[in-house]
Amino acid sequence: MENKLPKRSEVDVELTWKLEDIFASESEWEKALSEAKSLADELAGYAGKVAESAETLYKVLEIYEKDSLIMHKVYGYAFKSRDVDTTSTSAQTLYSKSMSAGVEISEKLAFLEPEIIAVDDATLEKFYGEKPELDKYKIYITEVRRGREHSLSPELEKLLAGTNELADLPYEGFATLGNADLKFPEITNEKGEKIQITNGRFVPLEESKDRRVRKEVFEKYYETFGSFKNTWATLYAGQVKQLMFYARARKYSSTLEAAVDGNNVSPEVYKNLVEAVNDNLDKMHRYVRLRKKLLELDELHMYDIYVPIVKDYDAKYTIDEAKELVLKAVEPLGTNYVNLIKKAFAERWIDVVENEGKRNGAYSSGVYGVHPFVLLNFNGTLDNVFTLAHEMGHAMHSYFSNEAQNFLDSRYRIFVAEVASTTNEVLLMEYMLKNAKDNKERAYLLNHYMDSFKGTVFRQTMFAEFEKTSNEMAESGEPLTHENLTELYLNLNKKYYGEAMISDDLIGYEWMRIPHFYYNFYVYQYATGFSAAVAIANRVLKEGETAVSDYMKFLSSGCTKDPVSLLRIAGVDMATKEPINSALQVFERVIEEMEELTK
Template identity: 55%
Template sequence: MAKTLPARDQVAPEDTWDLSKMYADRESWEADLGQAREMGKKLAEQEGHVCESARSLLDTLRQQTALYRKLHHLGVYVSCLSDQDTGNDTHQEMNQRFGSITAGIGSDISFITPEILELEAARLEDYYRQCPELEEYRIDLEDTLRLKPHILSKEMEKLLADASEICSNPDQTYAIFNNADLTFPEVEDENGEMVQISQGRFVPLEESADRRVRRETFEKFYSVYKQYSHTLASIYSGHVKQLIFNAKARHYENTLEAAVNGVNVSSQVYRNLIETVNQNLDKMHRYVRLRKRLLGVDELHMYDIYTPIIAGVSKEIPFAEAKETVLKALAPLGEDYLQVVREGFANRWIDVYENKGKRSGAYSTGSYESYPYILLNYTGNMDNLFTLIHELGHSMHTWHSNHGQPPMYAGYRIFVAEVASTCNEILLMEYLLAHTTDKKERAFLLNHYLDSFKGTVYRQTMFAEYEMITNRMAEEGQSLTAEALTKVYYDLNSKYYGPDMVSDPEIGVEWARIPHFYYNFYVYQYATSFSAAVAVAHNILKEGAPAVERYKKFLSGGCSMPPVELLKIAGVDLTSAQPIQDALDVFGQVIEELEELTK
């Protein structure tokens, strides 16, 4: 492990994403940005005329689609530039200016939806008959009309659009503070060398076989967050307050209802998840007991949660090897699927390694015209292999949706966003399990499977419960102080991990390092998607071609159907808690097998 992180310009080009395929240079981006502003001005001239005829409605919608398509392309590019080095002031300035311009355009064209909502249903049907081309927007228009009770007057919509830049400030402030401003101390690793702790190095250091390294890393890492916990609590409180403001303005009962209704999902799905997982905490507690036994410790601490419990199997996985393994694991999805993945590897879709100032974590992003890019912070362990195949699932979902839908329906809802990525992870796990005859290696993989369940179903549900509780606290007038947030998080952590885990005081401040808490009730979808993906992946492996065909139809669906209905194509009904329970039953079965294997 390198002692210090390389600067961005020290990273080999072949290990970075090729953003030149979007814009050759800043000047071409600036030119496109100017064109977008002109498109916005032209569209603003439609105010008062959106629905005066079928043709004017069609023209408005087409202009709006073209504008949003260009803005998305511009935004993906500058966001990627910003994330690859959050300390680059030029890129931060571009990103912030883009946000301001986008907010201004949004304000200028905020009249469109209110004018459409003034249309009576009978008149709209006449428009479809008068202008058959308008049918291409029927799904979009129906979804708009579904939200009619929560759309305001033109004046109020303009006011909310004007406020959007202010409302996004907590998220932006947190991202810059967390990724660019926070500096972590050094720790002496198991080889006696001093290594600077970073966002990307935290988990690899926590995987160390040396408990001293794990403990010191844990304590030093969270001491930084505790030092700034009051500032971070203020930022998070500001985020929640803007959610409450927008929910009230749009006549929602609470922030949760506002978030899920926006993606056409019932809040009951959210509550089903939390309730079902809480009913199955005994399985999580059983996993913790197993981990404690296999590590052979008198007390299991939170800094023991990442280290492998099957010693002597963990190995470094070079990126080239990871790519080959990914292709073998995804073979059940067919040669056409693999060919696109190969194109991604060859054409630099992926920004591979961590560098100084680079955004932590991993994600997939892309516009309708661009590659579906992937940001990684690859350090060469098993988790990184799974992260690679996970993000490729997102990118392949984007690729299929972009090729299967017109621009207005290509963007799939966040509710289904994690299904493809997690399905890829499960296919990788099943491939690895099927290709090992070594008892110790099988035990290692089973533990990794359990860790996936723990991290995706249990941990993300704990996050979802934290969001629900803290939003409710703010809605009831309670202050979201550092002390209050730390207590909520600590209590939840204790409940989820159970009596065999020592919930160290430092873990209470973990809320401060989770960027997804700024994504507005996003994380529950990791857990629901994981549950759905367990079913989808197993169907693919059992049925073969018919299940693959259904799955690719789902991948190509974009947002052409409500997300819950789209999932039914792939054979999963999340209006019921059954898929979640079925997945947790698999978790229980894997625990049983690992218990038997390690007696």
């Protein structure tokens, strides 16, 4: 854990992504930023005139698309430059400039959508007849007008656009307190070494085979969070209040309705997930009992949830081995899919290793007209291999949508964003299980699969239920204090983990450290996406070419339909509980096999 990281300049260039594919230099980036601002000024001249004629509407949307695409590249280059080296002053400057420009441009263009919404249906149909080229923007226009009952006057839209930075303050406060100001104590690890707890070290330390270490880390970590309990509650209450403000301003009945409607999803999909997972909690409880048995513990505590239950087996992989596994795993998706991933590996779409100042975690970010970029912090674990598969799924989704759709129609919704990534993971798991050398390796893989269900379906749904309930509390006038937030979280933890787990009181503070609670009802999509992916991967493996063809249509569809309709193309109906119930039956089968292997 204390190995010195290389500086960015010391990393082998072949292990870094090639941002020159976006802009050859910072001066090119500056030119693009300047052009985006000029285009925004040009667009601003059309305020009040957007629907003067079919020709004007087409011209406005043409400029808007061009401006949006340039800013997409400008922002993409800036945040990727910053993310690989947060110590770089020049990268921070690029990022700050792009963010400021984004706010400035959004304020200038605040008139656009209200004017599109204000056009009556008959006039719009006449425009389509007069200017057939407008069909290119029909999906975008329809989506804008879908929200007409929630739109405001141009003046109020401009006012709301100017509050965007204020709305980010609760999260900014959360991130600053959690990442900069919060100081954790040291503990003595299993080797007798003093080591400071950090957010990044928490889970690795909780994987320690020494239970004393796990318990001490757990207690000191959450006690540190708890020492700022009033501040965390104030920040989270601020987050919920700003969501309530926007929901009321846009005439939604609740923050949940406002959040899911942004992705054109019904609140019923959210509620179905919570209900379906609650109906299947017996499977989670069975998993917890199995964990307790395999760890040979009289009492299972929350500090025992990360320690591996398969003893004396720990596989390590090089990045080349990980790449080969991913390529083998996705072969059922066809030669074109495999060759595209090979191209990504060969042409430096991926930033592979950790360096000083590089942000943690992993992500994929598509850049329209260029190619997707993938950020990793690869250090050879099984998790890292699955992360590579996961992020390449995102990358392929972006690639196929970008190739098939115009820029405005390529931007698929967050609701479907986790499907392609997790489909790759399920295919990788099935491939590795099929090729496991012995029962020890098979058990190791099954453990990873069970943990994926635990972490992605059950844990994320628990988060989703916390978010839903806490928002409902605030909407009914109940103040969000640290006491009632902690009580809510602790009770949910007890319900989800069951009686075989001792839900230590300190786990009630866990809500204080979850950044996703500031992402506006985001986490449920991990669970729905995972469930859809299990269904798609199993269909691909069973049905072959027909299923692959449907799946490729889904990957290429961008945002041309609402997300639930898009998933129906791939053979999954998320308007029902069936995909969640079906995925959790797979979870049960994995538990049963693990029970058999470990008798």
